[in-house]
Amino acid sequence: MPGDAIIELCGVTKVYPLPAGDVVALDRVSMTIGNGEFVAIMGPSGSGKTTLLNQLGCLDRPTSGDLFINDRNTREMNDRELTSLRLNTIGYIFQRFNLLPLLSAYENVEFPYLMKHRRPDSSGRVGELLAQVGIDRTMATHKPPELSGGQQQRVAIARALVNDPQILLCDEPTGNLDSVTGQQIMEMLTDLNRKGRTIVIVTHDPGVARYAQRIITVRDGRVA
Amino acid sequence: MKDIILQLSLRSIRIHFLRSVLAALGIVIGVVAISSMGMMGANMTLSVTEELSKMANIVVITAASGSGGGPGGAVGGFGGGSDEKISEEEFQDIQKIAEKYGLVYVVYRESDRIKVGDREGRSTIYGLDEDVMRRIFTLSDGAFPKSTASVIVGPTLAERYELKVGSRIKIGDEDEGVTTTVKVVGILEERGMSNDINSDMAIIGSEKLFTGIYGNEGEYNQVNLILNDINDSQKARTEILEKMNRKKTRVNVQDSSRMLESITSTLGTMTTFVMAIAGISLLVAATSIFNVMMMSVTERVREIGIMRSIGAQKSEIRRMFLYESIVLGVVGASIGAVLSLGIGWIVVLAMVGSTDYFFLPESLLYIPFAMLVGIAVCVLSGVYPAWRAADLDPVEALRAE
Numbered sequence A: 001m002p003g004d005a006i007i008e009l010c011g012v013t014k015v016y017p018l019p020a021g022d023v024v025a026l027d028r029v030s031m032t033i034g035n036g037e038f039v040a041i042m043g044p045s046g047s048g049k050t051t052l053l054n055q056l057g058c059l060d061r062p063t064s065g066d067l068f069i070n071d072r073n074t075r076e077m078n079d080r081e082l083t084s085l086r087l088n089t090i091g092y093i094f095q096r097f098n099l100l101p102l103l104s105a106y107e108n109v110e111f112p113y114l115m116k117h118r119r120p121d122s123s124g125r126v127g128e129l130l131a132q133v134g135i136d137r138t139m140a141t142h143k144p145p146e147l148s149g150g151q152q153q154r155v156a157i158a159r160a161l162v163n164d165p166q167i168l169l170c171d172e173p174t175g176n177l178d179s180v181t182g183q184q185i186m187e188m189l190t191d192l193n194r195k196g197r198t199i200v201i202v203t204h205d206p207g208v209a210r211y212a213q214r215i216i217t218v219r220d221g222r223v224a
Numbered sequence B: 001m002k003d004i005i006l007q008l009s010l011r012s013i014r015i016h017f018l019r020s021v022l023a024a025l026g027i028v029i030g031v032v033a034i035s036s037m038g039m040m041g042a043n044m045t046l047s048v049t050e051e052l053s054k055m056a057n058i059v060v061i062t063a064a065s066g067s068g069g070g071p072g073g074a075v076g077g078f079g080g081g082s083d084e085k086i087s088e089e090e091f092q093d094i095q096k097i098a099e100k101y102g103l104v105y106v107v108y109r110e111s112d113r114i115k116v117g118d119r120e121g122r123s124t125i126y127g128l129d130e131d132v133m134r135r136i137f138t139l140s141d142g143a144f145p146k147s148t149a150s151v152i153v154g155p156t157l158a159e160r161y162e163l164k165v166g167s168r169i170k171i172g173d174e175d176e177g178v179t180t181t182v183k184v185v186g187i188l189e190e191r192g193m194s195n196d197i198n199s200d201m202a203i204i205g206s207e208k209l210f211t212g213i214y215g216n217e218g219e220y221n222q223v224n225l226i227l228n229d230i231n232d233s234q235k236a237r238t239e240i241l242e243k244m245n246r247k248k249t250r251v252n253v254q255d256s257s258r259m260l261e262s263i264t265s266t267l268g269t270m271t272t273f274v275m276a277i278a279g280i281s282l283l284v285a286a287t288s289i290f291n292v293m294m295m296s297v298t299e300r301v302r303e304i305g306i307m308r309s310i311g312a313q314k315s316e317i318r319r320m321f322l323y324e325s326i327v328l329g330v331v332g333a334s335i336g337a338v339l340s341l342g343i344g345w346i347v348v349l350a351m352v353g354s355t356d357y358f359f360l361p362e363s364l365l366y367i368p369f370a371m372l373v374g375i376a377v378c379v380l381s382g383v384y385p386a387w388r389a390a391d392l393d394p395v396e397a398l399r400a401e
């Protein structure tokens, strides 16, 4: 289904130049992710999963090769356009939650909304999303350090969804959570996928990978 | 509207309150220093101008020296270095020209040794017409001289030699054997700096007394014109110069407006210089703001990475740090402005001696000026850190601890 591809990688290579020698974190990776797919990326530690996800999320540019998002070559986009792609098209859930410590849970979710619309949310979308992930109004006024890991991850999910992105990228979303909370989160993601979102999830856990329709295995920077 | 970027800047300042206060303190000091110095200069200029314009009605005419170049210098009418004299004939001419503008009179002047009791020194001795004396001087004690053996003295001289009405002064060099003893009959009021006659440190006697000691009758050191109308200054000067110097350059004319201009401009230069020195304190402040901003960037690398990766533009990151330095600048400058009112007042009182002009716009203007300079310094110190923060690589920034 090439016409239906939302993400396409063509020979993407990522090299980290280090004093001790170059590290090839991704080696000529080519693959296609279709619109509405639920894909899991698996592989041993240090194999290049996060590096790959950062490429998909346009956080980083390939050292060589091309990355297409919605049939647009990201090589031809400037920083401003890439940033706006991250804001509008891609939602990113990080391995380490990555909430802004100076903002309340509510403000963390509102932040991408403000960046996009340049006015506060009057539709109640932020509050709705927080309720959906199970964060109540009082909890929403707390700053991230006052929340548990699970609560922080829920806030991070709400934040990733606030601009209604086409693509949701998750780096070990359950890695820091107990199995019950992890399961709840996976069910939420499955539900989002059913509603049409493309989801790419990085995980070590075969139990988590089971939720995906397709599993991509990365080994030494290569996709098997 | 709620600006989340501004919120982030404000919260960051609040979290590092002490550090921010210390950085802003530099700006406070800088603003106070610049505005106080500026106000001091402005107040000094205003007060000197006022002082000088009180005597701006005096036009001084001296003989042109043969070798060209005006005797008496540009400032003040001391003219002591010149041997050129104005003759009686020239004086008559000047009087004919200048009579209509005001009082014209001649001045004999000589510098000589004096002795009071066993204290020796030097003083300027003036010879003036008795009527003129009455018109231009005010006495604080005694009376105007009635005989050729009596004189009046300036207050500074009187103080230095403990002269009172009735004291005696020996004028002339004892070694040469020719001395004249005169009696003090009056003490002058302080007259300050003036370009016609510097009476504070002088002995003033009649023309007869003067020519009795020094001879040279009818050869005057200077001719003064006291204007009835201050606005005639330029006109009188031009007319005298034109008519007197028609065939050859015989006289120089100084009106006080020139002197006023040159003193005001000197004070202006001085003020700028002193303010520039005060400006160095802002340089120190800039360093500390820069340092704080760099620290803030370093501490928040991860936050920057998060913001960038979820879609905040570089400009947003720049804005966050520029806001931080602007807030430090505005707060520091505002506190500085308030303190400047108090400290500036004290400085002006101490250095100028009068705060009559403190609240005039010319003086208060230095407060907003210093504020602007302070804020500008803050913003400039924040520019580099802000650009650095914005240019961080999102992935690298996310990996920071």
Ligand SMILES: Nc1ncnc2c1ncn2[C@@H]1O[C@H](COP(=O)(O)OP(=O)(O)OP(=O)(O)O)[C@@H](O)[C@H]1O
Residues within 6 Å of the ligand: A016, A018, A023, A024, A025, A043, A044, A045, A046, A047, A048, A049, A050, A051, A052, B396, B399
């Ligand atoms: N910023 C970087 N600078 C240098 N080397 C890097 C950088 N990021 C990753 N690497 C290297 O690239 C390789 C792949 O790293 P990556 O983080 O993608 O692995 P991963 O599969 O996500 O591992 P894990 O399962 O432990 O998260 C590793 O060898 C890592 O050391």
Ligand SMILES: [Mg+2]
Residues within 6 Å of the ligand: A049, A050, A051, A095
């Ligand atoms: Mg990883």
